[in-house]
Amino acid sequence: MRWRRYGPDATLLDCDSLEQMSAVRAVVSAAGPEHVTELVPGARSLLIASRDGERGLAAIRALVESADLAHPPTVGGREVVLDVRYDGADLDLVAETAGIGVDEVVELHTGAEYRVAFTGFAPGFGYLTGLPEPLRQARLRTPRTSVPAGSVAIAGEFTGVYPRSSPGGWRLVGHTEAVLFDPRAERPALLAPGDTVRFRSLP
Known part of the structure; x- marks a missing residue:
């Protein structure tokens, strides 16, 4: 350090x-x-x-x-569940890259517990750790000029949700209707470092 x-x-x-x-x-x-x-x-x-x-x-x-950083204390954050429709434009690509079926991609993504490690890129965008190893994939070679708000995506060791429409190069696996950032709210950002997040698949 x-x-x-x-x-x-x-x-x-x-x-x-x-x-x-x-x-x-x-x-x-x-x-x-x-x-x-x-x-x-x-x-x-x-x-x-x-x-x-x-x-x-x-x-x-x-x-x-003086702390034992190999065994840090557990710091409680909020628990957030996001409902997702797994219909992303890159869902088939993610499955193909991982060598598994689309259903297994959804099972892996919804079966993990994630933690917000930090925020950035755009207001309300949380970088979530805990992504299962088969889903850890490279960003797209050519980023999109516009990614729809609410897009659920993966890149490298992270998964996250685009809080608003913006350019982006992460692989899109689905979308959520949850509001990730509202500047008029008492707590503008839905996610904060230390929060735990789970994704729940909608039919």
């Missing part, structure tokens, strides 16, 4: 892996220090802000460096 100052009240931690980042985030979240004002996870980084400035950041560093 590499610690870098990020202004007077924050530090940016460069991590060796997504798993390490998630472990550090769990350690800090479980400790719940009141002076920590923000935790912003990324694929290989974690931004930590403290109202106590240098003193607070030093305490966080000591906490993390």
Whole structure:
């Protein structure tokens, strides 16, 4: 890990892996220090802000460096179930690449429990870990110029849902009517880091 100052009240931690980042985030979240004002996870980084400035950041560093990151605490988030119609434009391609049938793709995707590791790309877009190995596939060689809102997709080790129409290169397996982002809501984003997600297949 590499610690870098990020202004007077924050530090940016460069991590060796997504798993390490998630472990550090769990350690800090479980400790719940009141002076920590923000935790912003990324694929290989974690931004930590403290109202106590240098003193607070030093305490966080000591906490993390003394923690057993191989066995991080479990930090509870919300549980979200998304109803999906598995009719995506790339569903057959995903099945062919995996060497399995379309029905098995759906079974694998709905049978796993996912966790929101971090958010980004667009407001409300969560990067969900826990994708079964056969479904871990490359992005499309040529991204689409427009992906419909609510599209459920996979790419690499992640699955996710496009919260609004946008360009994108992930493989589309289905769609959901759930609203992933509403700026007028009390909680604008449906998904937040630490939440668990399950997909439920609709007929």
